[in-house]
Amino acid sequence: MILFQVPPPTRYDLRFTIAGIPIRVHPLFWVISFLFGFSSNNILYTFIWVLAIFVSVLVHELGHAFAFRRYGLRSSIVLHFMGGLTVPESVSWGGTWANVALSPREEIVVSLAGPFSGFLLATLLIGGVIVSGGSIAVNWLLGFIPLPAVTSLPFGGVMLTVLVAILVSVNVFWGLINLVPVYPLDGGNVARYALMQYDPYDGVRKSLQLSVIAGGIVALVALFFLKSIYMSFLFGFLAFQSYQTLQNRYGRF
Numbered sequence: 232m233i234l235f236q237v238p239p240p241t242r243y244d245l246r247f248t249i250a251g252i253p254i255r256v257h258p259l260f261w262v263i264s265f266l267f268g269f270s271s272n273n274i275l276y277t278f279i280w281v282l283a284i285f286v287s288v289l290v291h292e293l294g295h296a297f298a299f300r301r302y303g304l305r306s307s308i309v310l311h312f313m314g315g316l317t318v319p320e321s322v323s324w325g326g327t328w329a330n331v332a333l334s335p336r337e338e339i340v341v342s343l344a345g346p347f348s349g350f351l352l353a354t355l356l357i358g359g360v361i362v363s364g365g366s367i368a369v370n371w372l373l374g375f376i377p378l379p380a381v382t383s384l385p386f387g388g389v390m391l392t393v394l395v396a397i398l399v400s401v402n403v404f405w406g407l408i409n410l411v412p413v414y415p416l417d418g419g420n421v422a423r424y425a426l427m428q429y430d431p432y433d434g435v436r437k438s439l440q441l442s443v444i445a446g447g448i449v450a451l452v453a454l455f456f457l458k459s460i461y462m463s464f465l466f467g468f469l470a471f472q473s474y475q476t477l478q479n480r481y482g483r484f
């Protein structure tokens with residue numbers, strides 16, 4: 232999702248594998264998730280948030296990892312304090328190590344596989360809720376972006392309803408956020424490789440310009456319409472970072 236380098240291993244890392252993909256969870260992941268979901272009047276609610284964030288970030292990164300595997304690249308997943316990261320490993324060819332570069336089209340598929348595995352999870356959960364007789368409402372973000380909200384389940388009690396509701400809204404909302412064409416979100420990668428295909432010479436610069444503009448627009452929308460200072464600051468920072476990259480690399484916008 233959003234970090235640029237892999238945090239070094241610690242002795243408190245949780246390590247396990249899913250379908251042969253090594254996964255490492257940095258201790259700060261739990262701390263930040265706990266703070267994010269913190270609710271002083273219901274600590275159980277906080278732990279449900281932590282579980283939902285863990286599952287959501289893992290599903291997102293597994294999407295990237297399975298897409299890498301489809302193109303013959305092994306990868307490993309790190310969950311850290313700013314989300315998750317899927318890192319492809321070098322591939323051995325007859326004893327010599329080489330990095331196998333993906334084509335732009337393959338890079339786009341790998342980038343989209345993260346958000347879309349979250350959408351898939353949300354769709355399966357919504358299907359399960361509907362089939363089992365639960366109810367779903369739709370909130371319209373900014374009047375045109377549908378955000379499904381699970382309001383009740385016929386079984387499992389309040390806590391299961393809360394877990395499913397958080398999983399659905401987090402996977403839809405974060406998936407959409409990740410598709411905004413801003414570096415280093417997945418949407419920024421999609422924009423880079425898409426623009427490179429149309430314009431091999433100047434595509435990267437155009438994707439950085441797009442990142443500045445899109446990041447700035449989302450920062451303003453978040454501040455004035457969503458009233459989210461955190462989201463506004465995050466996108467403002469990412470836009471500024473893209474602007475700096477443009478200046479450093481090209482000496483102009």
Ligand SMILES: [Zn+2]
Binds near residue numbers: 232291
């Ligand atoms: Zn991603």
